[in-house]
Each structure stands twice: as C-alpha cells, then as structure tokens.
Amino acid sequence: MSTPYAAPQAAPAAPGPHGGVDHRPARPVEQSTHLGHAIASEWTKIRSVRSTIWTLAVMFALVVGIGLLTALALESGPYAELPVLGGGLFGMMLGQLAIITLGVLTVTSEYSTGMIRTTMTVCPKRTRVLTAKAIVFFALTFVMTLAATSLTALIHSAMLEGKPLSPYHDLNVGADPSQAVETATATSQQWLQATVGVSLFVALLGLLSLAVGTLLRSTPGGVTTMLGLVLLPFLISLFLMTESTRELGDALREYSMLNGLSTLYHMPFEFTEDASQVNGWPLLGLLAAVTAAALIAAYARISTRDV
C-alpha cells in the first residue's frame, strides 16, 4: 500500500509569551548554527556506528589484558626488571593500532559510504566539520585511553611496587634479593607520563590518522600510511647499523613513534644512566607538532577540493 504524503503536523500549541497560543511555525525563522551544533552532530555520528564501539573495546581489552599478563609475569620474578609502570607499554603498542584505525575511519568511512556528501550539504562550512570531528574524536579517545592506562597503571603499581631493584641497578648488592637496598617505586612524573602522557600521545596519534584520512580519503591508504609512519622509522633503523649510517639510524630510532611511546613509559630505546633524567614530554611535543602540521594540510585540502 502506498503511503500518502501527509502535510507536516502543525506545531503543538505552545503557550506564547503572553500566555496565549504561539502560532509561529515549528521552524524558527533563521537559525544561526555554530561549532556546538557540529560537535553535537559528530558526537551522535561517532557513537552510533559499530566500528567505534569495536575499536575502542579492542584497545581497552588489549591494554588492560596484556598489562595484567605482563604484571603477572613480572611479579613472579625475584626483581623488578622494569620501571613499575613500564609493563603497560606492550599492550599499548597494539592498542594504538586500534586508535589509528578509528582515527582513519572517522573520516574515510564517510567517503567510502557517500555520507560525506550528506555531511557537507548539511554543513557547508567544511572547516567546521573537520574541527568538530577532531574535537569529538580527540576527547573520546583521550578519555577512553586514560581509563585504560590508569587501570593498567593501578594494576602494575599494586602488584609490582616494593619489589627489589635488580642488581643491575645496584651493583653492590649480591645475588640475594633480600639484600637489595632500593625497591621499585613509581614517581609522580612516571605516573603522569604513563597515564596522561601516554593517553595524549595515543589520542594525538589518532588525530594524526584522522588528518591523514582526510588527505587520502581512503581507509586502506590511511591505515597503511599510519602503520608505516609508526613502524618504519624503527625498522629501518635496525638496518642502519654500519659505521657510515649509524648516525642516521640512531636519529630514526630516537625520533620514532615507538620510542616516543616507550619513553613515556620510562623505557627509552637509548639506555640512560640516570633514570630520573628520562622524560617523555619532548617526543610528545614533537608528535603534537607533526599532528598540527598534518591538520593544517587537511584543512587546506578539505576546503579546496570538490567532495
């Protein structure tokens, strides 16, 4: 049976300013929309597709799950082999891949489904769309990652704090753990970097993926590019060990994304004598700068290209 077109229902009679009935049409005369509208819209978008739920759940499970397994393994040993919160790195190495995927998908799924034409028709201010996407995505992934890293850090600190430092750290102590002078603790800087620092790092990495997705408009292209960006510098550095290329190799390794993450867990790739000197913030700043540059490129691209 065909559905006859019915005229839009008149707005329910609402009391007007003078207590009478408001006869204005349901639609206000002229709406002035702003970024807030776009943010509300993007928030509905991101929470209403399954890929968001899946990627965030996978990230959470990997970080907390692998974190727990690492803690169990470390706990069984006689010494604290790693910085107390350092074991969170292994889960996050994998977990960041889920965030990268979500970051790319946030934009590219619109291009692959055709939704982008609806989005841009509904909000012709393209930079506003990108800003809203970036804000919503960054806030969501930061909060979710912060929850995962905080839980992991709590597990690690509860299970590993107070373990004797290995003789490697204190050569005067013999092989007897009970003789150890120092025990493992996490400083407030370590706490801050392993939770807030790591979460900022991963959320920024996701934001970079979002920018790359905007530039490439392709899910496989975006994900591959991001994987290359995260893994390649470190992998290439492994092949640059000869005398003539060592310097380049060292630089690649030092500035690789993996070292950035690892340093926030106080386990930089380059061994540092004085553990208190380890500082993950500069590499986080570098990632922020790279992300900002990519976003500027994405803004330029989205403003000029046809949809």
Place this chain on the structure above:
Amino acid sequence: MIELDRLTKRYGTTVAVDQLTCTVQPGVVTGFLGPNGAGKSTTMRMMLGLDRPTAGDVRIDGEHYDRLRDPLNHIGALLEAKAVHPGRTAYNHLTVLAQSNGIPQKRVPEVLDLVGLGSVAKKRPKGFSLGMGQRLGIASALLGDPKILMFDEPVNGLDPEGIHWIRNLMKYLASEGKTVFVSSHLMSEMALTAEHLIVIGRGRLLADTSMREFIKENSRSYVRLRTPEPERMRDVLATAGLTPVATEDGALEVDSVESDRLGELAAEHGLVLHELSPQQASLEEAFMQLTAEAVQYHAHGTGKGA
C-alpha cells in the same frame, strides 16, 4: 528560487557544464532533463556547494550555498540514496543532520512517519531496499521543512508504488508554494510531474520552457490513415500537395494536415478508409530529437557488437 548565472564546470579539458543560465521558480515542479552524462548531477552538486564552479555563479534565495548557516531550513536535497552510512540507524542518521542545523529532535520521528519509515526507524539502512533508501533520503530533505527541494533522479529503481508516491509528493510540495527541482533522464516521467522544463545536453542549455510549450513546439503531429487502395491514395494526396510516408504495417502517415481535410479528400475520390486518426509523436521522441546532437554516448547502430 535558484538562480544559475553562466555556471560552468570543467574537468581538465572536458566541459561538464557550459555557461548554464536559468532560474528555478517557486510554486511549480521544474523538471531538469537531459540524457545521461549531460551534466545534471554536476549542476546539482554545484548548487549544493559540493563542487566548486570553474566559472559563473549559483545562488539559493540570493545567497551562495556555503553562506547558508542552516541549509536544511532553506533547501532539502535528495542526491543519491546511498549518501548514508549503512551502519547507522535511520533515526540516528536523521538526528545527526537535525543536530548540525539546530532542528528540534521531535522533527526526526515526524519526518520518518511522513515518509513511511516509522516502523524501521531503529534499523540500519544496510538492509533497506532501494525504495526505502530513497524514502530515507527524502526524509532528510524534508527535515528542515525547507522552501526549496531538489531531487536527483528520484524514481530511479523504484517500484510503481514508490514512483506514484514520489510524484504525488512533488506535486503536493509545489502546491504548497515550494520550489521543486527534479532531475531525470526520462521525458515520460517528467511529462507526468513537471510543469516547467529545463533541458540540457552536453552541459548546455537546450530549452527553458513550460511543459505545455515544449509539447506544442517539439512534438510532431500527423495523421495516420489506412486504406485498401494505398497507391490511389498516394496519387490523390500528391495532387493535393501532400507527401505521405508509408509505414511498415501498410498505413500512411501524413504531416501537417488536419484529419478533416484528409477525410474529405478520400470521400471526394470515393476511397475507402479503414483508419483515420490524428497522432502526436511521443514526448520521448521529441526529447530524443532535441538532444540528439548533444548526446555524449551514442549507441552506434545495432550491427556491430550489439
């Protein structure tokens, strides 16, 4: 009202839309007609700010599309049924659109009921039929109750019932004083809905006229007649200065003459007539003739590789 002023779009050396100037008026259904590849979709995309014109201008109610702060309240567009995320429910999809334009949430269930999708509001469009997809697209176009509506090939792939529904919807919207702009490559479809016609071919304006004018100017009228003595009839007609054309089934077609005159001629010469009927060439034919030179992809005969 939509105003196009020398609107032009080039892709490299290909000209998709070429100096298109016309105005789409409110209160009527305006058909936007052209063969496939004529530039209809490109024109509509430029109207919506999706593609930037290479030259020229298009304005919606006097404004550039990208200057509209709440476009859904001005113009609703059905571009393609597939311009949705298949994994987001119909309800959420419309919520996304409503929020970005500051349209009250209560409007979402309203338009869903309006297009007959109320019962599948919480379903993902992944499982929608073509017709349901079109209805969802139309729901989003109606969301802001805009004064201008634009439909790109709305009946494509629809079942007869869906086609009927869309036709009535468009007529209703126009009767409400709205500007209704609808593209199609089917003249026969337009003949049933549109009052005004804008015809383009290869990106150029071919006609901008009322449907009635278009029919009058473009459809050839002739008289078809059948007689047991076609040879004698031909002679009679030739004497009267008429040149009949024989058809395959043995009938004769005579251009530019009233059927009354032919009947009188036959009676004068004692010719028996089995048929005498005034005919009008179909609009489809008129449209094909008009755009014949502008068609981009011809089917070259049927002999080779057909």
